[in-house]
Amino acid sequence: MNIKFSLFLVVLSSLLFAGCSSDEGGDTTSPFTVSTSTEGLTLDSEKGSKMAISFHAKESWRASVDADWATVSPMTGSAGDNTIQLIAKSFNNTGSVRQGTLTLVSASGRETICFSQQKTDVVNLEQSEYKVGVEGGDLSVKFSSNIRGYKLLVVSQGNAPTWIKGKKDANVKGGTDVGAGEGLEESEYQFTISANDTHESRSCTFYIRIVNPDNHDEIYITSGMFTIVQDGLPVETSTDYSRNNTVKLLQQHSVGAGVPVVIMGDGFVDTEHNSGRYDEVMRQAMEQFFTEEPATSLRDYFDVWQVNMVSKNNAFGTGYKTALDIVMQGGGSSDVRGNFDKIVAATKNVDDMKTLSRLREALVIVVVNSPQRAGTTNFGISFEGVMSNFAIAYVPLINNDPTGEDFRSVLCHESLGHGLAKLLDEYAYEANNTSVPTSDVNKYRNLQTAYGWAANVSFSATNTPWNHILADRRYQKADAYGEKLGVYEGACGYMHGAWRPTDDSMMFHNQHGFNAPSREAIYKRIMATAYGAAWLYDFNTFAEFDQAHLPQPAATHAKAHAKTRAAGAFQIVGEQPTMLGKPIIGRP
Structure with missing residues (x-):
């Protein structure tokens, strides 16, 4: 975004430097001969940016700057050819070009050189932490910026919190001219914090994201972080x-x-x-x-x-x-x-x-009396040397709401998916842009071979556990969520080396229901437990049942973070939520 202002900066710098010259009033007997061009001497806006200045001195000298945001190194030297470094000590968060003067002094005279530090787009937070009492209430988060005419979004790390709502939008300031103005303007966001009816303190960390108002995916800059912390009940x-x-x-x-x-x-x-x-x-x-x-x-x-x-x-x-x-x-x-x-x-x-x-057949669900999102x-x-179907699914009472979508989806992911059917995670972290470790592959393949578990993940792009479903014409169209059965790379937390049956599912983002291989695994587990060793699986029987009971989107299964916008209030945008941790295999 700064490119459009480059010509303006050059003109501004030339005007600033026109008034900066040696204190010798035109005396040509200065003890310094500066070989570096000092016209428009400008440091980058970043902390630590440097610029070399070379000169010849007739005698010993010392150097100093009059700006607290800059320094020079070395500060002293002897006669002869010298080079010093002009260094920015801090990031330029003023929203404007800022100036300073470098002075070279010796016994017989001095030389002054003007310099500046380039401005850049900034969003400066007034503070990094806000504490709120258990009773909640209104909260003002103040900041300053030189941005004009762009859209500012409040973004929460992870899911958008349910206990913090937007009350007043800061985007009313800055006029309609798009670009970086000169100097800072003060603004604020106002939040309403719900009363905390739990016994745990809670917090959420945010930053401000500046985006193109016509395309929010076009991000210009982001601010630093600020955290809202609320006390819990005794x-x-x-x-x-x-x-x-x-x-x-x-x-x-x-x-x-x-x-x-x-x-x-x-x-x-x-x-x-x-x-x-x-x-x-x-x-x-x-x-x-x-x-x-x-x-x-x-x-x-x-x-x-x-x-x-x-x-x-x-x-x-x-x-x-x-x-x-x-x-x-x-x-x-x-x-x-x-x-x-x-x-x-x-x-x-x-x-x-x-x-x-x-x-050995029991599924235990432990509901943890905590509002945290985890699982x-x-x-x-x-037990006694015999592998069992016994499982423990730990599910916190997310947002302190047993009727809420977050609690529902995590409970189904953990208890039905991992616990009952012994499924694996279908998500992949972009940070894990590598293949699934060999030790994990061997462990999971053993679960597949020995017990028929982990049926929703493949470690081959061609020989998948769901090839028989893929081949069936009943499963060759997109489902009610728009998901199409196939082979998608990325699972078990890694981008490579493992494949999943659908792009998204209950075992990925905890949405769109269980895909067909997962439903088959759940069905098998229920029937095998209900009827014992005498029961024999028949795929066609399952498929007929499954086609008659396919997952369907419903209002009660709305997305966890569907946005509802009150008149005059802004939306808090959530980042991609943290995925739930992989299951623990074996006794802890």
Whole structure:
């Protein structure tokens, strides 16, 4: 964007330098002969930019500058030929060309040389952190910029937060002339912060992105980061543990032998049990589990139990204690871990789970009483030397909303995808622009060969686990989400060396439902558990069932971050959300 101003800068510089000359008033006996052209001597806008100045001195000398944003090196020297470096000590964030004077001094006279530092487009934040009380309220984020006529977007790292809304748009300032003006103009964004009804502090980091108003993908510059931090409610401590380890049957199967699902929570104190909040969260978790096909249409095959776990505290981390010792790594990681032995013991509170054969088939969903967006699943667990279908899916109560899309989609990804069907992740990080490590390939191929797991990822572009589906004419058109079954490179977190069945899916961005190979894996698991070793898989039977129960977009499955714009308010744009961490294979 600066190219259009280059002519203006040259003219401006020439005017500035016209008044800068030696203090000797035209005396030609100056002790310095400068060989470097000093007309329009301009440093780049970046910190550390340099320019060499060569001169001949008749005697020893010293050099200095009158600008606090610049320095010179060396500052002293002897007679003869010399070269010094004029150096910018800081980035030019003033929005204007700034000037300084270099002075060379010796015993018999002096020489002054004018210089400047080029201006550039800037957005300067007033501060980098804002603290908000638990009650929430309005917040003003002030900044200054020399940008005129461009669009400014507020961008959050990761998902756009649900608890921070735009109230007033800063784009009303700056006029209509497009370009970088001279000097800074003050402006602000105003946010409304919701009250924090959780016991954890929460934060979100933003930056301001300057874009072409007609094409927001054309990004000119971005500001530094600023973070909004909000306190949480005081942490509570339980005194009544009478409900701890009690069990409630939420649903009983009516077809087959029953596919066992056990739901429990961690970080819920006695008051949350006694008020009915725990019961409601567990019920909603069950309902969310059955929102994706084929689980929706095969719901009658499932048994679902609720195990009540009363924690000492309803917060996590140092100084707090919860029933299942859940630890969330945080810091941008979605990793969640719990105490495996305690979770197994809690599962065995269900009478059916006291039988080893039934325990080996159990899917355990642990709802973590935290608003953080995270999720991890642990499967590939053996009991008494026999590999089992037992799995633990850890799902935080994202945004503290058990009815929310974020919670629903992560729960389905972790529990139905990883936990029940033993699927792998279909996403790939652009930062991992390499192939899947050989050790991971060998591990996952063993899961495919030995147990039929990981059916939604291929380590060959031609010999995929879903070739038989690709060959079937019923699967050769785009689905209701516009996804077309094929072979797309990138999976297991890496850009190369692994392939996925569709461009997007529930195992990628947690949207567009499960693709056909994933639905087949879920179907197989349900039927094999419900009917045991006597059941034999038939692809045509599955395909007929599947075609009658294909995933369909629905209002209740709206995108997690569909934008709703209030009159006069601006939108907060979310970056690509952090993908959920890969599953843990084997005992933790």
